[in-house]
Amino acid sequence: MTAILQxxxxxxxxxxxxxxxxxxLEVERGHIHGIIGPNGAGKTTLFNLLTGTYTPSRGxxxxxxxxxxxxxxxxxxxxxxxxxxxxxxxxxxxxVLDNVKIGFHTQTETSFWDAFFHTSRFHRDERIAAxxxxxxxxxxxxxxxxxDLASNLPYGTQRKLEIARALATQPQLLLLDxxxxxxNPAETAELIDFIRKLNQEGLTIIIIEHxxxxxxxxxxxxxxxxxxxKIFEGTPVEVQNHPxxxxxxLGKGRLNPSAV
Amino acid sequence: xxxxxxxLVYFLSAIALLMFPWFIQNDYWLRVAIMIGLYIILASSLNxxxxxxxxxxxxxxxxxxxxxxxxxxxxxRYHFSFWLxxxxxxxxxxxxxxxxxxxxxxxxxxxxxxxxxxxxxIIRLTVLNWASLTRGPMGIPGIPLPELFGFHLASNxxxxxxxxxxxxxxxxxxxxxxxxxxxRAWIAIREDEDAARAMGVETFRYKLYNLIFGTFWAxxxxxxxxxxxxxxxxxxxxxxxxxxxxxxxLVGGQGNLIGPVIGAASLTILPEIFRNMAQLRxxxxxxxxxxxxxxRPQGLAGSSILSQKYHYPKIQRHSPPKHQGQQEVxx
Numbered sequence: 083m084t085a086i087l088q089x090x091x092x093x094x095x096x097x098x099x100x101x102x103x104x105x106x107l108e109v110e111r112g113h114i115h116g117i118i119g120p121n122g123a124g125k126t127t128l129f130n131l132l133t134g135t136y137t138p139s140r141g142x143x144x145x146x147x148x149x150x151x152x153x154x155x156x157x158x159x160x161x162x163x164x165x166x167x168x169x170x171x172x173x174x175x176x177x178v179l180d181n182v183k184i185g186f187h188t189q190t191e192t193s194f195w196d197a198f199f200h201t202s203r204f205h206r207d208e209r210i211a212a213x214x215x216x217x218x219x220x221x222x223x224x225x226x227x228x229x230d231l232a233s234n235l236p237y238g239t240q241r242k243l244e245i246a247r248a249l250a251t252q253p254q255l256l257l258l259d260x261x262x263x264x265x266n267p268a269e270t271a272e273l274i275d276f277i278r279k280l281n282q283e284g285l286t287i288i289i290i291e292h293x294x295x296x297x298x299x300x301x302x303x304x305x306x307x308x309x310x311x312k313i314f315e316g317t318p319v320e321v322q323n324h325p326x327x328x329x330x331x332l333g334k335g336r337l338n339p340s341a342v
Numbered sequence: 343x344x345x346x347x348x349x350l351v352y353f354l355s356a357i358a359l360l361m362f363p364w365f366i367q368n369d370y371w372l373r374v375a376i377m378i379g380l381y382i383i384l385a386s387s388l389n390x391x392x393x394x395x396x397x398x399x400x401x402x403x404x405x406x407x408x409x410x411x412x413x414x415x416x417x418x419r420y421h422f423s424f425w426l427x428x429x430x431x432x433x434x435x436x437x438x439x440x441x442x443x444x445x446x447x448x449x450x451x452x453x454x455x456x457x458x459x460x461x462x463x464i465i466r467l468t469v470l471n472w473a474s475l476t477r478g479p480m481g482i483p484g485i486p487l488p489e490l491f492g493f494h495l496a497s498n499x500x501x502x503x504x505x506x507x508x509x510x511x512x513x514x515x516x517x518x519x520x521x522x523x524x525x526r527a528w529i530a531i532r533e534d535e536d537a538a539r540a541m542g543v544e545t546f547r548y549k550l551y552n553l554i555f556g557t558f559w560a561x562x563x564x565x566x567x568x569x570x571x572x573x574x575x576x577x578x579x580x581x582x583x584x585x586x587x588x589x590x591x592l593v594g595g596q597g598n599l600i601g602p603v604i605g606a607a608s609l610t611i612l613p614e615i616f617r618n619m620a621q622l623r624x625x626x627x628x629x630x631x632x633x634x635x636x637x638r639p640q641g642l643a644g645s646s647i648l649s650q651k652y653h654y655p656k657i658q659r660h661s662p663p664k665h666q667g668q669q670e671v672x673x
Binding site: 133134135154155156159160164165167171172173174175176180183184185186187188190192193194196197198200204207208211247248250251 | 515518519522523524525526527529530533534536537538539540541542543544545551555
């Protein structure tokens, strides 16, 4: 079994609304897995279930073969799943570097004692957070913004910072919720290259995205969700040629061959 | 790292503070200075909770009260030493905060605030009515003077140095915690709790640590107050007292270490200047809060960070977020 993430019958209802209904998802290690579907299909709810923000109504989630179904978000983050948020959730009034430093929370262990007396462990932790944090910022091209407030960054750049912050937790699985939203075409192209590079370095990635160019370019497999249910799964080519998917979920204009 | 200029400023202020009692011969102003120190500890510890993790604690006076009564009871009945009681009162106050925290910190919104508000009143009423332990409305008189190497520390000058040392230690340790992994976790919780959890921050545990650390210092302040005045009663720990401390934090500025210091100093001096209107003390505080909210919502010493929160368009350094898809390379 090479699946890094599996869900069995995963369901979440809010009152009478079945936001996610009996979804069986299997994400292969090393893959980029796309999740698409119309607005309100339950994609973000699915992410919230996978990361522990919501507790499933029914069903199970397995990460590396272990059940993480009822674990808290912080436990799941510690196990190696990181995420970005659709509605950007940066620490707005912290510097860009400090945002990334939070990502090293799980890899450092400074206690009150260490902080009071600046023990060697404190210095080591601060060095890890500052150095590695700066490395990650350099990778995503934000090093020159390190001391700026996160809220002062342009929208597309804030998305990059969200990815940087998620990478700082050293995840095995990265969940990206509409990473290209608010980016211009040049930035999106850059993002595609960056995501591919991360994947080549061994990171498994799940992407929710409406930008079909990005999805079709990057993903090894795509799951299509509608009304909370999985209606199709396959390779990008299969998804593009599946008449039901094209008609109902991508709309006619979006999957115009010249646009893809 | 502090620059040379900053170090010089710290050094000169330290000298000035140490020399202060030798310039001020007037006992009255020395007592005011001691009260300022006491309120700096109280306001700064409240600011750690309200300003750094964003948990809105209204009942700080309750923890202050617990510290004062712990010290007074143990000192008068069991002759505990002042130096032992300083940390001990802090620990007892912190233990109560754990009870409050375990019950309410998992909830979001105003539940925590409401609980601390109620807690503060419950503590005051308990103190007022549990006469066998606290002598009820009669208060506890005759708290002995602290001793140091056989000396009785009796003069205001001695108390001035004690409170100066306590304030210094409190601010120093707070600064160190704030600029460590723990402080970053606290601020992250204030900024966005969901995101903090997604980064692996155990938010519940860190909110509890924060509450323990903050209320510990309220307990220490209570112990100091008990020994300083040598008489305490429930009247000193009303909700009004809690609101006064809160007013100092709000006027001085939340979310940075210097704000509550300035708030505590100005709101302790202000009523002294308008001594003939003593009964208007809380009215003055209320007016001060309103004026601050209107003119300078980030507080007197509001950090540039918070000033941007409220005056975003004026100070921003980059172009505002563009509309989606607009052709604009990021600056």
